[in-house]
Amino acid sequence: MEKIVLSDEEWRQKLTPEQYHVLRQAGTERAFTGELNAEKRDGEFVCAGCGTKLFDSAAKFDSGCGWPSFTAPTEAEAVSEFEDVSHGMRRIEVRCTTCDGHLGHVFPDGPGPGGLRYCMNSAALEFDPEQD
Numbered sequence: 001m002e003k004i005v006l007s008d009e010e011w012r013q014k015l016t017p018e019q020y021h022v023l024r025q026a027g028t029e030r031a032f033t034g035e036l037n038a039e040k041r042d043g044e045f046v047c048a049g050c051g052t053k054l055f056d057s058a059a060k061f062d063s064g065c066g067w068p069s070f071t072a073p074t075e076a077e078a079v080s081e082f083e084d085v086s087h088g089m090r091r092i093e094v095r096c097t098t099c100d101g102h103l104g105h106v107f108p109d110g111p112g113p114g115g116l117r118y119c120m121n122s123a124a125l126e127f128d129p130e131q132d
């Protein structure tokens with residue numbers, strides 16, 4: 001998979017301030033503020049930084065946590081996982097493999113067969129509704 005590498009200045013120009021804060025500074029939007037949290041249409045969720053397909057609407061579920069939540073990425077290789085011990089917690093950070101943008105965290109309390117909950121920032125994603 002080809003990497004997308006931009007300078008900090010290029011990311012600042014390409015992204016909105018909120019997208020930049022989440023994707024490039026590993027920020028977290030406030031719960032229930034992201035516009036994709038309640039998105040229920042069929043379609044694909046792509047990286048707001050580079051457009052890579054990350055999650056399918058079929059994997060989205062209402063976790064009640066206030067952020068878009070998925071049981072699994074569309075392709076396992078599309079996301080990369082890293083240990084994150086910031087804020088006094090041990091969590092698994094999820095980043096876009098293509099552009100290294102911070103997406104959110106994955107927790108072991110999901111409903112699917114994998115038992116995972118990919119808790120993503122809405123600002124890190126863009127929604128591409130299915131056309132029919």
Ligand SMILES: [Zn+2]
Pocket residue numbers: 047048049050051052096097098099100101
């Ligand atoms: Zn990306």
